[in-house]
Each structure stands twice: as structure tokens, then as C-alpha cells.
Amino acid sequence: MPYAPEHKQQTRQRILLAAGKLFRSYGFHGVSINQVMAEAGLTRGGFYAHFKSKVALFTEVVGSDYGLALKMRQAREGELRDTEGRQYSPAEALDYYLSPENREEIAQDCTLLSLTPDVRRVGAPANLAYDQNIAALMDEFSANGLSPDAAAQATALAVGSATLASAMKDEQQAAQILSAANARIQALLIEASS
Numbered sequence: 001m002p003y004a005p006e007h008k009q010q011t012r013q014r015i016l017l018a019a020g021k022l023f024r025s026y027g028f029h030g031v032s033i034n035q036v037m038a039e040a041g042l043t044r045g046g047f048y049a050h051f052k053s054k055v056a057l058f059t060e061v062v063g064s065d066y067g068l069a070l071k072m073r074q075a076r077e078g079e080l081r082d083t084e085g086r087q088y089s090p091a092e093a094l095d096y097y098l099s100p101e102n103r104e105e106i107a108q109d110c111t112l113l114s115l116t117p118d119v120r121r122v123g124a125p126a127n128l129a130y131d132q133n134i135a136a137l138m139d140e141f142s143a144n145g146l147s148p149d150a151a152a153q154a155t156a157l158a159v160g161s162a163t164l165a166s167a168m169k170d171e172q173q174a175a176q177i178l179s180a181a182n183a184r185i186q187a188l189l190i191e192a193s194s
């Protein structure tokens with residue numbers, strides 16, 4: 001009996017989710033196709049029906065709509081709500097992203113901070129996907145009123161501080177870095193709205 005037309009897309013999505021989780025945890029070179037497919041609950045034989053290569057899979061993971069840009073867009077569009085239905089603002093999404101209490105979760109979920117070194121090593125296709133992901137975050141800051149220069153500054157502060165904090169053992173210093181970055185970006189957003 002043949003599969004339903006949406007089966008292939010659902011399977012592809014399972015592979016992408018599994019790969020994203022593994023790549024963000026172990027890096028490009030620390031993950032094999034076999035591991036990705038096992039994590040997705042599939043066999044290796046089906047991989048090439050969905051992706052040309054491990055680099056193609058990694059590139060798609062890098063270009064996936066995850067992290068701060070997605071959360072800020074969902075907040076701006078009224079789609080990000082807490083368990084009681086209260087709508088989050090883009091500034092609250094930023095607070096969550098740069099909260100010291102959430103740094104481990106963000107490190108596991110955000111492609112921009114966890115895969116930056118691998119993108120540089122993998123090269124061209126992944127670099128282009130990464131560029132698009134950075135551009136999406138800058139566009140989201142612009143949609144919240146920041147000038148192109150301020151959006152670039154906010155992007156660098158958000159991703160840079162989260163990247164540094166995720167790798168630090170000194171929790172107090174990591175919290176200081178995240179707090180300083182958040183305060184500066186929030187000030188830019190306040191300036192833009194006045």
C-alpha cells in the first residue's frame with residue numbers, strides 16, 4: 001500500500017528535527033548519518049530519498065527557522081503566548097533568550113549560537129543558510145523599529161552574548177554578560193519606539 005503524499009514531508013521533518021538536535025549537541029563532525037536516522041526512528045537507507053548528503057542536511061538545519069528570530073516574530077504577530085494565554089512581546093522574547101536561567105536551553109535550541117564554528121568549517125552552502133538566518137534576525141529587529149545599524153548591533157549583542165554565556169563555567173560572569181547585552185538591546189528598542 002503506498003504512503004500518503006504527506007508522508008514524505010513528515011519523514012523529512014523528523015529527520016531535520018533529529019539532525020538539528022544532534023548537530024546542536026555534538027557538532028557537524030560529531031554526528032553520523034546513521035545516528036541522525038536512528039534518532040529519527042528510521043534506517044539509513046531512507047536518508048538519500050530526502051537529502052543529497054550530510055552537508056545538504058546540515059545546511060537545511062542551519063537555515064531552519066529556530067531561535068530568537070522565530071520567537072520575536074511569533075511575539076510580534078501575537079502567536080507567542082504563555083500557558084495562561086497571555087501574549088508575549090518581542091522584548092519579552094528577547095528577555096527569555098538572554099535570561100541566565102535559560103542559557104542551557106537556548107544553547108540546545110539556537111542554531112546561531114551552537115553551530116557557528118561548524119558553519120565556518122563546512123563552508124559555502126551552510127554559510128549562505130547562516131547568512132539568511134542572521135538576516136532574518138536583523139530583519140526582525142528592524143520590524144521592531146531599529147535602524148539597520150542598530151539591528152546589526154542588537155543581532156551581534158544577542159547572538160554573541162548567548163554564545164559566550166553558553167560556553168562559560170562561571171555562572172555569575174555569564175549572567176553579567178547576558179544582562180549587559182539585554183539591557184543595551186532593550187535600550188535600543190525603547191529608543192526606537194519613542
